[in-house]
Amino acid sequence: MKKSYFIPVIIALALGVIYLTSNNISTSKVDIGSDELQQASFLKGLFQGESKDRPSKATPDDASTTQTFKEQTFEHKAKRLSDPVVEYSLRVPNGWETVLNHDAQITLGEGLLQDLDIFRGPIIIGSDRAEIVIQAKMLEHEILAEHWIRDFIFKSGYTLHGEVNALSEKDVEASIILVKKGLSFESLMRVFIDQNRAIIIRADMPMNITPGDRELLLQAVRSFKLDTRSIATIENRVEFSLSNLMMFEFPESWIIKDHTISQRDIITAELHNLSTNRAIQGLLHFRSYRIHEQQTLDQAVKLVQDTIRNKRGVQVDSLTHALSLDPSSRFNFAFLEKYDISFNAESYDTERPSTHEMWVVYLGTDSWFHVIYLLTPSKDIKFQEWARNTRTFDLLINSIN
Numbered sequence: 490m491k492k493s494y495f496i497p498v499i500i501a502l503a504l505g506v507i508y509l510t511s512n513n514i515s516t517s518k519v520d521i522g523s524d525e526l527q528q529a530s531f532l533k534g535l536f537q538g539e540s541k542d543r544p545s546k547a548t549p550d551d552a553s554t555t556q557t558f559k560e561q562t563f564e565h566k567a568k569r570l571s572d573p574v575v576e577y578s579l580r581v582p583n584g585w586e587t588v589l590n591h592d593a594q595i596t597l598g599e600g601l602l603q604d605l606d607i608f609r610g611p612i613i614i615g616s617d618r619a620e621i622v623i624q625a626k627m628l629e630h631e632i633l634a635e636h637w638i639r640d641f642i643f644k645s646g647y648t649l650h651g652e653v654n655a656l657s658e659k660d661v662e663a664s665i666i667l668v669k670k671g672l673s674f675e676s677l678m679r680v681f682i683d684q685n686r687a688i689i690i691r692a693d694m695p696m697n698i699t700p701g702d703r704e705l706l707l708q709a710v711r712s713f714k715l716d717t718r719s720i721a722t723i724e725n726r727v728e729f730s731l732s733n734l735m736m737f738e739f740p741e742s743w744i745i746k747d748h749t750i751s752q753r754d755i756i757t758a759e760l761h762n763l764s765t766n767r768a769i770q771g772l773l774h775f776r777s778y779r780i781h782e783q784q785t786l787d788q789a790v791k792l793v794q795d796t797i798r799n800k801r802g803v804q805v806d807s808l809t810h811a812l813s814l815d816p817s818s819r820f821n822f823a824f825l826e827k828y829d830i831s832f833n834a835e836s837y838d839t840e841r842p843s844t845h846e847m848w849v850v851y852l853g854t855d856s857w858f859h860v861i862y863l864l865t866p867s868k869d870i871k872f873q874e875w876a877r878n879t880r881t882f883d884l885l886i887n888s889i890n
Contacts (some may be wrong), residue, residue, distance in 0.1 A: 558705070559600065617674075621690070624691075626687045627685060633876065643665075647665040675693075726739065755776070771874060803833075806829045806830055806843045823853075
């Protein structure tokens with residue numbers, strides 16, 4: 490990847506919350522230094538709307554590694570899978586039975602959940618035995634670990650207990666309730682995304698497990714670590730130049746459409762996330778306007794508004810978040826806004842929840858005004874596509890140079 494001159498923005502999206510985790514990002518208003526720019530309507534929201542407060546997210550404590558825990562457990566190291574091999578280690582309670590141990594390096598099948606290791610605890614009177622299960626699953630599209638685990642819990646029929654703890658973009662932890670053999674279990678699940686695979690470790694605990702044994706299993710799950718970690722991405726990336734104005738990257742599963750210079754002063758391009766039947770499930774649109782005496786910044790903003798309203802048929806329900814970003818030396822300003830939207834083709838009802846979201850980033854130089862917006866189904870309508878679309882938007886903005 491080429492060096493980015495736009496300071497990277499990491500937008501971790503969960504429960505509609507925006508998190509900026511780069512050390513270089515500033516969420517305070519930048520010193521714009523232009524009267525015209527300070528009057529531009531997008532500083533007050535591209536459309537009229539009401540900002541909403543969002544709760545902060547707690548960070549979990551680190552796993553305990555006391556001497557007592559080490560005395561009660563043994564270290565298990567393993568090499569699993571192939572192309573490439575995954576090496577991991579964890580501490581397993583003493584005396585536990587090894588039910589499954591794949592010594593051979595296996596290849597993941599597409600869409601299949603593969604067991605790698607299973608350990609089973611002693612018999613508990615009146616209940617089933619506790620288990621530690623390590624599994625792997627092939628990933629097809631770019632997604633945050635936090636979004637993947639939410640989708641996995643929902644599709645597996647599990648019940649999320651408490652909050653999902655996103656420890657990083659590729660590392661997440663959650664407590665769930667599941668049913669096995671007619672009995673309810675509490676389970677602590679940890680997911681690591683490594684290249685194009687999700688590595689899952691889960692401790693399933695009967696409801697009548699003793700507090701001491703429960704704590705031991707929580708520590709065992711949190712002792713798990715990948716001894717080899719790939720820096721490769723889930724999908725290959727495609728580099729694209731917007732008429733030499735900016736370079737960016739996007740996952741190869743997205744299709745570039747309508748890259749045109751419709752006028753000397755307007756350049757556009759579009760990316761589509763298409764379903765198997767070629768229906769659009771997500772849309773990323775780029776518009777760049779040359780700024781001069783005949784086309785001011787304020788006029789360019791109005792052109793963007795008209796295009797979104799009239800060409801796209803967007804009905805803005807509310808502005809839910811707006812942030813000023815540190816533009817670095819490449820741009821004079823950088824802003825991010827998120828809207829809940831519907832479409833005019835739908836019967837519009839102010840009491841009905843919004844069906845889609847629009848994410849917009851504005852970038853400006855002395856000569857050009859750039860607008861990049863994402864149209865996506867909301868997470869309540871199509872969670873998996875929302876997760877994929879917003880992740881792509883995040884990665885693309887990070888890659889701009």
